[in-house]
Amino acid sequence: MTQLANAPAPVDPGSTAWMLVSSALVLLMVPGLALFYGGLVRRKNVLTTMLQSFAAMGLIGVQWIVIGYALAFGASYGGWIGFDPRLLALSGLPYTQNFADKAIPELVFVMFQGKFAIITPALISGAVAERMKFSAYVWFVLLWATLIYCPLAHWVWNAEGWLFKYGVLDFAGGTVVHISSGVSALVLAVMLGPRRDYRPGHGAILPHNLVLTLLGAGLLWFGWFGFNAGSAVAIDHPVAGHVAGLAFATTQTAAAAGALTWLLIEWWHQRRPTSLGLASGILAGLVAITPAAGHVTPAAALVFGAVAATMCFLAVQMKPRFGYDDSLDAFGVHGVGGLIGALLTGIFCFIPVAGWAMGGGPGQFVKQAVGAGVAVAFAAAGTFVIAALLRATVGLRATDEEERDGLDISVHGERAYHQVISS
Amino acid sequence: MKLITAIIRPERLEAVQTALQAVLDEGDHYRLSVETVEGHGRQDGEVEIYRGQRVRANLVEKLKLTLGVNEAYVEPAIQAILRGARTGRVGDGKIFVTPLEDCVRIRTGERGSAAI
Numbered sequence: 001m002t003q004l005a006n007a008p009a010p011v012d013p014g015s016t017a018w019m020l021v022s023s024a025l026v027l028l029m030v031p032g033l034a035l036f037y038g039g040l041v042r043r044k045n046v047l048t049t050m051l052q053s054f055a056a057m058g059l060i061g062v063q064w065i066v067i068g069y070a071l072a073f074g075a076s077y078g079g080w081i082g083f084d085p086r087l088l089a090l091s092g093l094p095y096t097q098n099f100a101d102k103a104i105p106e107l108v109f110v111m112f113q114g115k116f117a118i119i120t121p122a123l124i125s126g127a128v129a130e131r132m133k134f135s136a137y138v139w140f141v142l143l144w145a146t147l148i149y150c151p152l153a154h155w156v157w158n159a160e161g162w163l164f165k166y167g168v169l170d171f172a173g174g175t176v177v178h179i180s181s182g183v184s185a186l187v188l189a190v191m192l193g194p195r196r197d198y199r200p201g202h203g204a205i206l207p208h209n210l211v212l213t214l215l216g217a218g219l220l221w222f223g224w225f226g227f228n229a230g231s232a233v234a235i236d237h238p239v240a241g242h243v244a245g246l247a248f249a250t251t252q253t254a255a256a257a258g259a260l261t262w263l264l265i266e267w268w269h270q271r272r273p274t275s276l277g278l279a280s281g282i283l284a285g286l287v288a289i290t291p292a293a294g295h296v297t298p299a300a301a302l303v304f305g306a307v308a309a310t311m312c313f314l315a316v317q318m319k320p321r322f323g324y325d326d327s328l329d330a331f332g333v334h335g336v337g338g339l340i341g342a343l344l345t346g347i348f349c350f351i352p353v354a355g356w357a358m359g360g361g362p363g364q365f366v367k368q369a370v371g372a373g374v375a376v377a378f379a380a381a382g383t384f385v386i387a388a389l390l391r392a393t394v395g396l397r398a399t400d401e402e403e404r405d406g407l408d409i410s411v412h413g414e415r416a417y418h419q420v421i422s423s
Numbered sequence: 424m425k426l427i428t429a430i431i432r433p434e435r436l437e438a439v440q441t442a443l444q445a446v447l448d449e450g451d452h453y454r455l456s457v458e459t460v461e462g463h464g465r466q467d468g469e470v471e472i473y474r475g476q477r478v479r480a481n482l483v484e485k486l487k488l489t490l491g492v493n494e495a496y497v498e499p500a501i502q503a504i505l506r507g508a509r510t511g512r513v514g515d516g517k518i519f520v521t522p523l524e525d526c527v528r529i530r531t532g533e534r535g536s537a538a539i
Contacts (some may be wrong), residue, residue, distance in 0.1 A: 204478045206471060272472045317475050329474075 012103035015239035019108045019228065025226025028144075030057055030122060032219030036279070037126050038358075039212030040328045041203065044406025045130045046212075046416045048211050054138060056118050059138065060145050061275035064114040065090055066180035071150035071201045073113065076160030081151055101158075102237055112230055117153070120177045121145050122375040126330035127185035130205075131195050133398050134411050136390050138379035143183065145391075148382040152375060157234065168366070168371030169349060171247065172231035174291025174341040179375040182335020184383040186326060191387045192396055194325030196403050201320060205327075210275050221255050224286045228293035235294055237350075243351075247293035250301035251286065257305025258285020265313050277313075277365035280333060284312040287337030291368075292345040300348035307344065424523035424539060425497045429488040430460070430516040431508040436486055439507030446499040447492070454539075456489045466514030485516060491526055493536050 031100060034053035035225035041049045060068065066089050074084035086092025097110040116290065121141040127138065155163040156170045170176055172401040176317075197205055207213060228251040262281025288308030289301055296304070316332040343351035346365030347356045354360025391397055409415055431439060436457065448455035450456055461482040468480035492500050509515055528538040 204473045204476055206473055206480075208480060264473065266472070269475055270472050270477065274472050276473070277475075313475070320476075 009098040010103060011098065011105060012238040012240075012347055013251060015102070015233075016104045016108060018240035018244065019104050019112055019233060021140065021192040022230025023115055025223045026112065027057070027223075028055070029220050029223035029227065030115075030119050031123055032216045033119065034216065035212045036216030036220060036283075037129060037207040037328050039214075039216065040126075040207045040276075040286050042406070043208040043417055044408055046208065047412055048128050049125070049135075049155075049192065049412055050233050050405035052129075053122040055138060056122040056141055058102045059141055060121065061114065061141060063145055064110075064117050064388065066143060067402045068117055068150055069110050069113065072117070073110075073158055074139065074155040074156065076158055077355055079155065079162035079165060082154045082158060089248070092382035099233075102239060104123075104239060104395040109233065112233065116173060116177060116227070117145055117149055120149055120173075120181050121182040122179070122316070123259060123330055123334050124185045124188060126328035127189040127326045128192055130280065130407065131327075131397055131403050132188075132192060133395055134407070136394050136396050138153060139390055140188075140386060143386045144383065147386065148180060148184065148379055149176070152180055152378060155374075158372065163371050163374065166370070167294055167353075167364070169293045169345050170371065171234075171263070171294045171345075172228045172290045174338050174345070175371050175375045177288060178287045178334045178338030179372055181344060181378040182303040182331045182333070182338050183376050183379045185330035186324070186335060187380050187388055189326045189331070190324045191384070191391070192325075194323070195327065198325045198327075198401060200323065203377075206215065207276065213248065214275055214279055215218045215284050221282055221286065222288075224251055224255070227251075228290060232294055232309040238388075246298075249289040249298045250293050250304075253291035253298045253301035254285040254305035254308070255282050256285070256295050257302045258282055258288070259305075261285075261306045261309035262313055265310065280308040280312065280316070280329070283333050284308040284337045288333055288341035288344065290338070290406075291341045292349065295345055295349040295351060297350065303348065304344055311340050312336050339372055339376075340369050359388070369399075374376065424494065424526060424536060425503075426521045426522070426523045427468055427488075427492060427497070427500055428519040429489050429504050429508070430462070430515065430518075431488060431504070432510070432516060433459075433484060433486050435508045435510070435515075437506055439488065442502060442503035442507035444491075446503045447496060455488060458489075460485050460487045464514070464517075483514065487504050491523055491539050493539050500539045 030053050034050040038050040068349035070084050070087035071082055074087045076082050095107055097106045099106040117395035121144050154188050155161040156176050157167060212260040225248055229244045232247055233239045236243040250379045259281040260276050262277045263273045266277040272377045285308055288304045312333050315336040316329050319332060346368035349355040349364060352360045353364055356362050398407055443453060454522050461484050463482055465485055468483050503516055526538045527534055
């Protein structure tokens with residue numbers, strides 16, 4: 001880690017360029033998510049819903065610089081948590097310092113990882129849409145990122161992290177990002193209770209603008225290339241090499257297979273291939289391939305996309321029976337897709353170890369299941385504690401009146417759409 | 424003078440316009456206002472698919488046409504709307520005819536029949 005002050009370490013220009021681009025691509029996923037979720041809510045709540053994603057850019061954008069990076073990637077304390085006073089506000093990190101043995105500036109790695117920390121809590125917002133108190137959401141995101149995300153990222157991605165050392169494979173965040181956010185989304189949705197107008201079996205609360213949702217899905221797909229192919233940073237040297245190419249190819253393949261599978265299932269199920277179904281299939285495929293992107297073949301990625309879309313479709317179909325209101329299916333897609341992806345990784349991985357179906361025995365599958373189980377337990381327990389704390393202090397829900405009138409006007413004092421007549 | 428208010432299927436607007444033009448347009452442009460409205464009558468709302476469920480909207484989108492006409496044109500206008508808007512299925516809409524007390528052309532201040 002230490003470099004002579006006057007002799008900047010040499011960087012690999014190609015890798016640095018790719019990581020800079022990847023960092024920007026991952027950030028683009030946040031507006032993508034905002035559009036995806038924003039289109040799915042009613043018009044009276046589109047701004048507050050999009051704001052939940054955008055707020056994470058501001059909040060975690062600051063938190064990551066101040067303390068987040070230090071907790072996730074600072075010197076390890078027993079594999080449980082990182083810390084390094086020089087990383088507080090990055091004040092002791094020379095801009096000329098490279099990240100580990102990779103020939104890229106550490107600041108670029110800080111930025112890349114920071115975007116993951118931003119989008120992960122924003123994913124949860126889909127489960128609490130149209131009813132969570134905005135101040136409670138702000139506190140939740142800050143506490144969740146600091147107390148759940150940072151430790152989990154440390155366990156799985158830091159070279160000293162205990163799950164990393166145990167051998168859990170999580171290429172780009174199936175466990176750290178999707179299982180953790182998906183499970184937390186479910187816990188929070190249950191604790192919040194359903195929206196006042198949510199009556200499963202008696203109609204549905206319909207999306208107000210699926211055009212936004214499709215645009216968001218497209219941006220997420222595009223940004224995901226940075227998310228996954230940029231994550232070759234943990235493995236390859238130079239970063240922009242064969243593993244990045246593999247991750248790019250598997251990402252594209254799984255997204256396409258997921259989109260096609262969900263579309264065909266709906267076509268068969270209700271004789272209607274819907275745009276929301278296709279968009280959901282894209283996400284299911286992308287979520288599932290995330291832990292595996294640099295570990296499996298493109299042929300295996302077809303299986304990831306198809307299985308994830310099928311299982312997520314079933315999960316979304318079963319939701320009304322349980323009565324909880326995961327409004328925009330954050331658990332149904334990210335939680336379920338993340339679990340499927342983590343487990344399939346143990347079956348289909350061929351580098352750096354051989355999975356169950358690749359002649360390697362069940363060992364890696366077991367490790368994946370343990371990693372997923374730890375993430376489920378930690379995220380669920382942590383979310384419960386944070387949400388219980390917030391419920392006892394600031395309160396979790398908007399008032400019934402605010403919810404009825406829409407959070408856009410009652411909380412933010414804005415309307416997304418005005419009548420043409422008054423413009 | 425009468426005020427004719429017609430609720431029609433949105434997809435029949437063009438046919439109604441063509442039919443109205445044939446009876447009302449005498450070298451000048453005929454007058455018509457069109458609004459989008461939602462409501463319900465006997466017709467069921469559209470079925471949408473959301474997350475694998477069939478969801479029926481409780482309001483149906485229609486167009487509301489408003490036109491003021493002099494007595495001689497009331498029946499021809501009603502017949503024209505019927506020709507253009509009728510499909511024979513539930514949901515074709517309704518025509519309301521009400522007496523019109525006065526009419527003022529804002530540009531010139533003309534009143535009554537001359538202003539229609």
